[in-house]
Amino acid sequence: MNNSKLSDAELVSLYISGNEGAFSILLKRHKSKVFTTIYLIVKDRDSAHDLLQDTFFKVIRKLKSGEYNNEGKFVQWVCRIARNMAIDSFRKDKRYPHQDIDESPRVNNSMDFSEESIESYKIKADTHALLKQMIQALPETQREVVLMRHFADMSFQEIAEETGVSINTALGRMRYALINLRKLMSNQQVAYDKNFYSKQST
Numbered sequence: 001m002n003n004s005k006l007s008d009a010e011l012v013s014l015y016i017s018g019n020e021g022a023f024s025i026l027l028k029r030h031k032s033k034v035f036t037t038i039y040l041i042v043k044d045r046d047s048a049h050d051l052l053q054d055t056f057f058k059v060i061r062k063l064k065s066g067e068y069n070n071e072g073k074f075v076q077w078v079c080r081i082a083r084n085m086a087i088d089s090f091r092k093d094k095r096y097p098h099q100d101i102d103e104s105p106r107v108n109n110s111m112d113f114s115e116e117s118i119e120s121y122k123i124k125a126d127t128h129a130l131l132k133q134m135i136q137a138l139p140e141t142q143r144e145v146v147l148m149r150h151f152a153d154m155s156f157q158e159i160a161e162e163t164g165v166s167i168n169t170a171l172g173r174m175r176y177a178l179i180n181l182r183k184l185m186s187n188q189q190v191a192y193d194k195n196f197y198s199k200q201s202t
Contacts, residue, residue, distance in 0.1 A: 054085060087144070090132075145170055
């Protein structure tokens with residue numbers, strides 16, 4: 001039988017039984033989706049590739065140790081592991097969001113890149129770095145929904161399914177998270193992009 005035509009569940013069973021080639025098929029089948037899941041959070045291709053490798057190493061360990069309950073949702077399980085690892089990386093990463101000044105549209109489209117625009121760029125970078133710290137300071141359930149919504153670009157339906165709560169609960173967690181972030185921003189007297197906080201549509 002052509003193993004590439006088998007379902008994820010069948011391939012997982014084969015791999016657990018000792019068929020190493022079965023996992024290679026699973027990897028090829030899903031690595032693009034898993035990479036995208038990671039990249040949407042970390043926003044850095046090199047980091048995403050490293051985390052992709054770490055994710056599948058962790059998946060292998062869990063499969064071999066019997067920690068996977070085969071319910072026909074293999075890719076969702078892998079993406080959950082990938083997302084958690086990416087979020088952990090996000091929490092630990094203290095760097096500013098990557099953006100080269102030379103890639104700025106103002107540099108490419110005009111000669112008007114002045115000291116004022118450089119200062120604006122620095123303010124924006126400082127604000128994003130501060131926002132990142134504030135997100136890390138949120139309660140776990142609130143931080144989780146913010147990261148899933150704004151960094152993994154998940155819908156509230158997807159967030160609800162991922163976290164095992166109702167959509168109303170997910171929306172409520174986001175609402176309280178945004179209230180807390182606004183308070184933190186106000187206390188720091190930092191201007192923030194109000195469009196970021198209005199992205200609550202499903």
